[in-house]
Amino acid sequence: MxxxxxxxxxxxxxxxxxxxxxxxxxxxxxxxxxxxxxxxxxxxxxxxxxxxxxxxxxxTEFAHAATVRISGPSAELDARVSAALELLEATPGIVSARALTEGEQRALLTPWLGEGIPFDALPVPRLIEVIESAAGPDRDSLRQRLAGEVPGAIYDDHSRWRRxxxxxxxxxxxxxxxxxxxxxxxxxxxxxxxxxxxxxxxxxxxxxxxxxxxxxxxxxxxxxxxxxxxxxxxxxxxxxxxxxxxxxxxxxxxxxxxxxxxxxxxxxxxxxxxxxxxxxxxxxxxxxxxxxxxxxxxx
Amino acid sequence: MISFQKAGFSYGIGPILEGIDLSLAPGSFHFLTGPSGSGKTTFLKLCYLALRPSEGRMLAFGAPVEELDREGITRARRRIGIVHQDCQFLDHLTLVENVGLPLRVLGRPEESYVDDLADLLSWVGLEERGEALPPELSGGERQRAALARAVIGSPDLVLADEPTGNLDWEMGQRILRLLIELNRLGKTILVATHDLNLIRAAKSQVEARVLRISRGRILTAGAAL
Structure with a gap:
């Protein structure tokens, strides 16, 4: 042309x-x-x-989010949550860690269990919302330390359902x-x-x-x-x-x-x-x- | 101008034309006659290079046709004006635009030929119909417009295929007079027609050679028309 x-x-x-x-x-x-x-x-x-x-x-939105689930006797849960928070805050690669309030947990469970469920009577585990840095923590090491220092604590980085x-x-x-x-x-x-x-x-x-x-x-x-x-x-x-x-x-x-x-x-x-x-x-x-x-x- | 030496044409199932030996000399006037289907249109197509002879030799303006490429054919065709029986206008263009088309395709701006166009339309008596579209024209007007289009490029050769076929006698005579005028201006004219009365009328006004197609051969007809 x-x-x-x-x-x-x-x-x-x-x-x-x-x-x-x-x-x-x-x-x-x-x-x-x-x-x-x-x-x-x-x-x-x-x-x-x-x-x-x-x-x-x-x-991206779920890539740097994780959850720590803590179960155990009701009387020990608050202490275990505090211990887990202390450990997480001291861990390199963790940007923030925040325990979900009872109201937040109730809001999460209500769609599944319905209204009027005696929430206090159920053995509901406590949840900590964790935000990781871009590099993230050494997850295997963190899991081992949590298992050793906070009984009943499980670190879930959502990879199983995110993949x-x-x-x-x-x-x-x-x-x-x-x-x-x-x-x-x-x-x-x-x-x-x-x-x-x-x-x-x-x-x-x-x-x-x-x-x-x-x-x-x-x-x-x-x-x-x-x-x-x-x-x-x-x-x-x-x-x-x-x-x-x-x-x-x-x-x-x-x-x-x-x-x-x-x-x-x-x-x-x-x-x-x-x-x-x-x-x-x-x-x-x-x-x-x-x-x-x-x-x-x-x- | 155009000459044939033992030329013939066939579509592959027997010859349509064969053994053609003739030449259209500059300034000559020819009638081509013969019954319908005898090959008049095929011969005209050979003359305006829409077909090439399948045998023999043909020269167009001195050049062997078989050696002409598409550009060569285009150049040769610009020296030929064609009047078809059905006129072949572009119906979306006005009469003026249709008549000026052969110059337009050469890339000439309209301003450069607008006066020639007006003269030409006046010559064929269509000066009042310039803005009409082809479907709005009568048969006679269409034929005269087709003649104007054929000559606007000042061709050396004018070919007309049954130019009076759909016209009454008076209009046919008018077209004939225009063709004779063109011939007097030095143009070579070839008119294909089966109208013997038209040929007789022309012979009293112009020295015309009559070619008759018979059984695929072109013969020069005698005086007994």
Whole structure:
């Protein structure tokens, strides 16, 4: 592609523009396909980004949290909690340690046991919430010291349940990447097919132009710019519509964060302009290829 | 200008045309006649390089056709004006835009030929219809517009395929007069028609050679038309 061709594509081509009919079903088809596929591509990208954010949250928010569970006779529990707190505060790699209040523990258990349960009568263990530093403590050594100095104390760094969750999040991310790739490829193919079909509908225009002395380059310019701009306009419309729909999704609290987090954030926004340009790029090359093929059919 | 030496054409299932030996000399006027399906349109397609002979030799403006690449064909075709029976306009463009199309595809800005365009439309009597779309034109207007489009690029050769086929006698005569005027300006004219009355009317006004297609061969017809 020459520099002059790029310039004409961007700034317009007074002679070639307008030679191809601007209206009709075939004209609509390229724009509509491009808009529909851009809509799906944006939705897929936003879902992928949301899955990535979710996976990131799961891996970071719980990565440095741990719990010490202390069980034993009720009379000794307070003393054991104090001993455990002292030990934890003196341990390198522990940022903070805080015993959950009775109210907090009750709130944790109520969803499982229901209201009105005689909480005091149950052998409920006491919990200490621990925040680790980025490097974290030497967990094996800490477990041994807790077992030796605080009977009934168990250090739980959540790795047992966090690991499958992270695996699931990783799987979701991978699925999202595959989905985005497929949708973008499908968008390119759909725009290509629409451009080719539209070109076939304009075969008589190609023939007429050729017979009155138009060169191949002129005919290609006339079709390529028109179809590229249609695909770009359709892609822009689809992208904007998808973003409006995503923004219009009902917001909710933290438990619905996955849904409310569907709109792109940060660098995710940079991917949005790529969608209509991908559609335009697909239309550009497919129209060039299809026009060249159509021209080969006539002398 | 265009010459054939033992040329023939076949779509692969028997020859459509064979043994063509003739040349269209500069400034000459030819009628090509013969029954429907005899190969008149095929011969015209050979002349405007939409087909290449499948045998023999053909020269277009001195160049062997088989040696012309697509660019060469484009250049040669710019020296040929074509009037099709169905006119082949772009229906979304106005008559003025359609007539100016052969210059537009050369990249010439409209300002550079707008006066020629007005003169040409006046010559064919369509100066009032410039902004009309092709579907809004009558058969006669379409044929005259097609003739204007064929000559705007000042071609050396004008080919017309049944230009009066769908027209009444008076309009047919009008088209014929325009073609004769072009010939007097030095253009080579080849008109394919099965209308013998048109040929008789022309022969009283211009020195025309009549070519008759019979059984795939092109013969020079005698005076008994």
């Amino acid at each position: 020459t520099r002059a061709e790029i310039t004409r594509l961007v700034t317009g081509d007074r002679e070639a523009d307008g030679v191809v009919p601007a209206t009709g079903f075939s004209a609509l088809m390229v724009g509509f396909s491009s808009a529909a596929m851009a809509f799906l591509a944006v939705a897929a990208i936003c879902l992928g980004l949301a899955a990535a954010r979710l996976a990131d949250r799961w891996s 499958p969750l992270l695996r699931a999040a990783g799987g979701m991310q991978m699925l999202a990447v595959v989905a985005v790739t497929l949708v973008v490829l499908l968008m390119a193919v759909m725009v290509m097919l629409a451009a080719r079909s539209s070109l076939a509908a304009n075969q008589s225009v190609i023939l007429t132009l050729r017979l009155i002395g138009a060169g191949d380059a002129f005919i290609m310019r006339a079709f390529v710019r028109r179809f590229t701009l249609r695909a770009l306009a359709g892609g822009l419309a689809g992208t904007v519509l998808a973003l409006i729909v995503l923004f219009a999704l009902p917001g909710a609290g933290r438990e619905d964060a996955f849904i409310t987090g569907l709109t792109p954030t940060g660098w995710g926004w940079l991917m949005m302009p790529l969608v209509p340009f991908t559609a335009a790029f697909a239309a550009f090359w497919s129209t060039r290829w299809a026009t060249r093929y159509a021209l080969r059919q006539v002398l």
